[in-house]
Structure formats: C-alpha cells, structure tokens
Amino acid sequence: MRALVQTVSRAAVTVDGTTVGEIPEGLLVLVGVTHDDTPAKAAELARKTWELRVLDDRSAADVGAPLLVVSQFTLYGDARKGRRPSWSAAAPAEVAEPLIEEYVKALRARGATVKTGRFRAHMLVESVNVGPCTVLLEL
Numbered sequence: 001m002r003a004l005v006q007t008v009s010r011a012a013v014t015v016d017g018t019t020v021g022e023i024p025e026g027l028l029v030l031v032g033v034t035h036d037d038t039p040a041k042a043a044e045l046a047r048k049t050w051e052l053r054v055l056d057d058r059s060a061a062d063v064g065a066p067l068l069v070v071s072q073f074t075l076y077g078d079a080r081k082g083r084r085p086s087w088s089a090a091a092p093a094e095v096a097e098p099l100i101e102e103y104v105k106a107l108r109a110r111g112a113t114v115k116t117g118r119f120r121a122h123m124l125v126e127s128v129n130v131g132p133c134t135v136l137l138e139l
Contacts, residue, residue: 001037001045001099002075003137004030007054011068011127013117020123021115026065027054028127031103032075033096034089041139042099046106054133060112067107070117070125071100093120 005027012022029049050061060067073096077085090096097119107114117123 001034001041001103001139002032003045003049004072004075005049005052005054005135005137006030006127007130007133008068009128009130011125013068013070013115014124014126015118015121020118020121021068021070023066023068023113023115025130027060027067028125029067029069030072030075031069031100032072033091033099034076035091035095037091037095037099037139039099039102042102043106045137045139046103046110048137048139050107050110050112052135052137054135061110064111064113066113066115068115068117069100069104069107070123071096071119 008028009025011028013020051059053059055063055065073090076090077087079085104114
C-alpha cells in the first residue's frame with residue numbers, strides 16, 4: 001500500500017455536485033493498493049499515517065487533526081516506458097475497496113476523525129496545501 005500524505009488548511013471531495021467528505025486543517029491522504037496488500041498492511045499504514053510527525057513536528061494523533069482519505073489507484077501508475085502510464089500494479093477495485101475500508105477502520109480505531117471520498121466515483125478533490133508538505137508512505 002501507498003499513502004501520499006499532504007498537510008492541508010482544508011480539503012474536500014465532491015461527487016456529482018455534492019460534497020461527500022470535507023475537513024478543516026489536517027491531512028489529505030491519497031491511498032493506493034497493490035495486488036499483495038493485506039488487512040495487516042492496511043492497519044500498519046494507518047498507524048504510520050496517524051503517527052507521522054508532519055504538523056509542526058507533531059502528528060495527527062498528537063493534535064487530533066482530522067484526515068480526509070481518498071482512494072487513488074494512480075499512485076501505482078508506471079510511466080517508465082513511454083507516455084502512457086500502466087496501471088497493472090494497482091489492485092482491482094474488488095481487492096482495493098475492502099483494504100481502503102480496513103485502512104479507514106484502523107484509523108478510526110486509533111481515535112482519528114476520518115472523512116472519505118467515494119470509491120469508484122468520479123471525484124473532484126480540492127485542497128489547500130500547507131507548507132506545502134507532502135510525504136509518501138509505502139509498505
């Protein structure tokens with residue numbers, strides 16, 4: 001699994017003109033899943049995300065910052081051979097969706113306030129990055 005974590009002053013996800021997830025200052029987390037990922041990896045990635053010290057050297061756990069989690073299969077895009085990315089390393093939706101749900105569940109079990117996008121929907125993701133600070137976590 002991969003998570004691209006961005007510090008934001010606000011972030012929101014809109015589907016068909018309706019806001020489905022929105023947070024004030026906190027973390028926008030784009031999460032990608034590959035074929036060999038497991039619920040245990042989802043839980044470990046959630047722990048790493050929650051404890052990542054990117055908010056003035058403190059973590060979301062330290063300050064109670066909310067997270068907006070958005071599935072992002074393109075984190076596994078490979079454009080090394082030409083101009084058209086290959087998505088073959090990304091897990092199919094049937095595999096990825098339950099693991100994204102496990103990731104969110106594990107964050108909430110740690111006390112996180114988590115909002116989400118909508119899986120398999122065309123989402124408009126809006127964010128105002130702070131810093132900007134962007135970190136790639138990978139298991």
